[in-house]
Amino acid sequence: MTLKKAALLLSLSIISILPAFAQKDTVSLTTILRKTSKLTTGYPIEKVYLHLDKPYYAAGDTIWFKAYLTVDKHSPSNLSKVVYVDITNEENTIIQSLKLPVVNSVAPGNIILSSDLFKEGNYHLRAYTAWMRNFDPDYFFNKNIVIGNSINNPLNTTISFNSSGTGNQLNINTHIIFKDAADAPLANKKVMWRVTANGDDISSGKTNTNSSGIADIAFAGKPSLLEDAILTTEVELADRKTVIKTFPLKTAAAEKDVQFFPEGGELINGVLTKVAFKALNTNGLGIGAKGNVIDNAGKIVANFTSQHLGMGAFNLIPEDGKTYKANVTFTDGTKATYSLPRARPSGVNLAVYNVDTAASITIKISSNSPYFDANRGKPYYIIAQSGGAVYFAAQTALASPVYSAAIPKSKFPTGLVQLTLFNGQGTPVSERVFFIQHHDNLTLNLTADNKVYTTRQRVKIAISAKNKKVPVEGNFSIAVVDESKVPFDENAESSILSNLLLTSDLKGYIEKPNYYFLSKNANAAQDLDILLLTQGYRRIAYSEILAGKYPPVYLLPEQHGIELSGVIRNNTGLPIAKGKLSLQIPAKNFYAETTADMVGNFKFSDLSFPDSSEVIISGRNNVNNKNLMLTANGETYQVPTLNRYVNDRILNIDTAFKPYLQNSKKQYDNSHNLKEVVIKSTTITPRHTDYPSLTGLPPEPDQVLNKDRFVGCQNLLSCLPSMLLGATVENGNIYMMSSYNSNNKLPMQVFVNGLPVDFNYLGTIDGSTVESVEFFKKDGLSGVNERYGTSGIISISLKKIKKTKISFNELQELVPPPYIMKLKPQGYSIVREFYSPKYGVTGQTAFGPDLRTTIYWNPNVTTDKTGAATVDFFNADGRGTYRATIEGFDADGNLGRYVLRYTVK
Structure with a gap:
């Protein structure tokens, strides 16, 4: 959708007046709506969703995905013609960045998980457009991806923690069991370890495993730092080979917690208020809890029990002069006491009653006596918006302490609705977010030609897409996996429905988002309402809008490729x-x-x-x-952002995904059973380890640029900054964006063949003379940053000059005239086609066992005018349950998803 077209959205919105609120409209309400309109028309909400072939991977796999772009109320977006997909590791370093063309609001792509680049660990997958970069990166597509390593992983680990301490000092004892690939203990091995958080070293040391392959590592630090910290171990094996393992420390550093969220935003003395709560385990996930609320006299005033993922609610009428605490017992038997928010002596509260089967929502405005006496007869306004468009607006006067009214759900589309109560000065005084579910998504259906198949048998699936029983043309993607090899909790998936209708509009982590969109979950609507009481929604922050504070726009939509x-x-x-x-x-x-x-x-x-x-x-x-x-003009890159789904990290990957990784190892060995090859010659690329001045830098750089990237680069000063991910230039210096944005503003130190040089010296270096560039965010044990007062290192290795004759024409080719510029900018990533074998009648193949986990992937499924399409493929050798998932949208932005399971014997 173009900006101009988006501007029509508000003008078409329904501006309604509640019958019980019949008063003449005022300038104040008009002002609020006008300022809201400026935001919604000038800042359309664009979203990106990625449909992935499966939930987790192993090194050597390929992530197959399709990007769906929507704008405002999920209409296919014509705003952007380019989408970006990045994957970062646990240290927040970008490992791979893709740039993809958007055609008809979609973009298929893939990421090859090379074992050289992708080590075992938790990775952050994000997707966004240039336009989305103007806003909070929490609204990017974000997902935690677990990648195991069965190819060249000679080491399996199991870690457990024990922590103690109070205040600003937390002591953590880790117990790590190291075993080899045959599950035998790695006895008496040297282990180097380091704890880092946000790029800073917290602690480091070395130890040895005992005869049982166990190493105990102890360290201490501030709890706030250790929650985001990573423990990295480096184990020395035979032939001085080292293996690195990383472990997130969140579960060791965090404590159980219970948070309380009064409906409407605040507790108010004398006003009956629903109070939602969320109980969190040390891993940031919900934990069951029960307990009671007592006042400062020790009297029990409420009891509560969690109903889903540690969340629940109770009612409370706060009294003047009293404070409240909750005595909580968690399901693991531990107990704790937490304070509730203090109640305000005077105030007004907005409550919403949203019953899934009812045709209307009921809103209630309640004020206590001091507030009502001071504001009797004054005007108040209610505005409800969804997806950036106002669908309901009304005015009333505060005529009684309690006021109720019904609003038909038909006024709102399916999705989140933000209902805000304003006083006569236009100040938001209470707010509630709720979900409208019309069950009006696309009706998708997959019909297989059989219910039970044999291995390597051909499968034909008929696809049907309808909207309100009318066939529709739609754009879809389908993934088929061997669910016996890729088991996963369906509630925990990120689907096109859970993402575009829910999580993409909320800040923070949502546990098991797909639970709320599965028909088999009878209490999903009620549980979703409790979730929204505990979750932050800030797509529209009225206090900033009414103050004239609109988000600055640095990047326009890339509408021209x-x-x-x-x-x-x-x-x-x-x-x-x-x-x-x-x-x-x-x-x-x-x-x-x-x-x-x-x-x-x-x-x-x-x-x-x-x-x-x-x-x-x-x-x-x-x-x-x-x-x-x-x-x-240099290209701008999005700096690495924090993984909002860090709570989905898996600690002991070797154990958690052992069956999948064992199958992955067999598949890799089968496809790489090569004959011996005699290597006649090798080329050694110079590295930072060749220079004594750089001794102590980390063994692996955060980014490597080989000589091919610098072909046609006339001088390194103009080319290099745009090639380094997460770097920026200002006033003759180059900075890491992370330190630059934190106002640290320490420049990076540049080395050429091991010699320190000024950044501007790069203007004398022709790109054709560069062999490689290595970029380090941290200086390891080298002391470079302390010695030079810098943050980050760039090590440039130049080609060795061969004395040879060169013609004048060849010289001209190497050094083009200044009116000619040769570049290698970031272009579109090459998208591979998914290989699907076609077996003959005999079912035999020359390639050995078929151990695929992703059986079929097709990102280009389109239904015709009759709403129909078909796909066909062949099963692999795995027996058990296969799962086919189709997702997508039609031209009007109606979303759809369907899952089919069939049996292979």
Whole structure:
């Protein structure tokens, strides 16, 4: 949807007046609506959802996914033509970043989990557009991805914790069992360990495993730091080979907690209020709890029991002069006492009664005597918005302490609704978020040609898509997995429904989001209402809007694909007005021309080329072209963001996914059973370890750029900053975005062949002379950052100069004239096609056992005008239950999902 089209959304919204609230509209309500309209029309809400083929992976696998882009109330988005997908490790380092073209609001893609890049651990998968980068990254698509390693993992570990201490000092004792691939203890092995949090070292040391392969590691620190910390162990095996394992420490550092959330936002003396609560275990997940609430005289005033994932609710009427505490007993038998929020002596409260089977919601406005006496007869306003559009607005006067009214659910679409109560000054005084469920999603159906199959048998599935019983054309993706090898809790999945209708609009972590959208869960609607009482919603923060504080826009939507821009100047630095530029992409036989504006700025739009393609921009067609020079505008990158789903991290991956990893190992060994190959020659790439001045840096850099990335780069000063992920340049220095944004502003130190140089020195280095660049966020044991007063290291290794004769033409090729610029910008990532074997009648193949876990993946399923489509594929050798999942939307943004299971014998 374009910005202009989005602007129509509010004007078409339903502005209603409650019958019981019949008063003439005022300027105050109009002002609130006008300022809200400015936000909703100028800042459309774009979302990205990724449908993945399965919930977890192993090194060597491929993550198959399809991105769905929506805007406002889930209409397919025409706002952005480019989507970005990043995957970061537990240390918040970007391992891979993809740029994908968006066609018809969707973009298929894949991530190859090379064992060289992806070690065992928990990874953060995120997806976003340039437009979404203007807002809170909590609203990106975020997912925790567990990746095991069965290919080159000679080490299995099991860790447990014991913690003690109070206040600002927490002592943690870890008990780690190290075993080899054959499950035998690794006895008497050297273990180096380090605890880091947010890039800073907390503690480090070394120890040895005992005869049973056990190492006990103890350290201490502030609880607030240790909750986000990572324990990294490095074990030395035979032939001095080392294996690194990482363990998140959240479960060791966090304590159980219970949080209380009064409906409407606050407790008010004398007002009956529903109080929701959420009990959390040390891992951040819900834990069952029960207990009672007592006042400061010890009298029990309420009892409570959690109903789902540690959440529940009770009613309370606070009394003047009293405070309240909750005595809690958790399901593991432990007990604790927590204070409830203090009640306000004067106030007004908004409550919502939302029964799933009722046709209307009931709202109740309650005020206590001091507040009512001070505000009797004053105007109050109610506004309800969903997806950025106002669907209901009303005005009333505070005529009695308790006021109730009904609002038909038909006024709202399916999804979250934010209901806000304002006083006459336009100040939000109470708020409630609730969910409307019309059960009006697309009706999808998968019908297999059999109920039971044999291994390697062909399967044909018929697909049907309808909206209110009417066939629809839709865009879908389907994944089929061997559920016997990939077991998973269906409640914990992220589905297109749970994401776009729920989690994408909420801040913070949502446990088991798909639970609320499965028909088999009878209490899902009631449990969802309790969840929303405990969850923050800030898509629209009225206090900021009414103060005229709108979010700043740094990036416009990428509506024209890949764009390359720059400036054309003469050799004195003055811009060339109306300069003529041409662009070539040799690998695609592509040519385009453009003209600069009056200040020399030029832009090429609607480009499409694979990543690392050479792009040549030339000003050759201008008069006196030899006196011209071109500079390119650098690309901006999204800095790494915290994983909001950190609570989904798995601690002991080896154990938790042992069956899957064993199958993955068999599959890898079967496909890599190669004959011996004689290596005749090798090329050794220079590394930081070759330079004594860089001794002590971490063994593996956070990012490596090989020489191929610098082909056509005329000087490193202009090329390198845009290639480094999470780097920015200001006032002649280069910074890590993480330290720059924290106002640390310590620049990175640059080394060339082990020698420290000033950042501007890179302007003298031609990219063709670069062999490799290594980027380090941390300096390890080297002491570089302390020695130079810096934060982060860039190590540049130049090619060894071979003394050889070179022709003048070859020299010109190496050093192009200044009016020609050769670039290798980030292009579109190459998308592989999923391989699906086709077996013959005999079911035999020359490739040995078929151990696939993802049996079929098709991101390009479209239904015709009759709402129909078909897919076919062949089963693997696994016996058990296979699961087919289809997701997608139609042209109007109606969402759909369906799961089919069948048996293979």
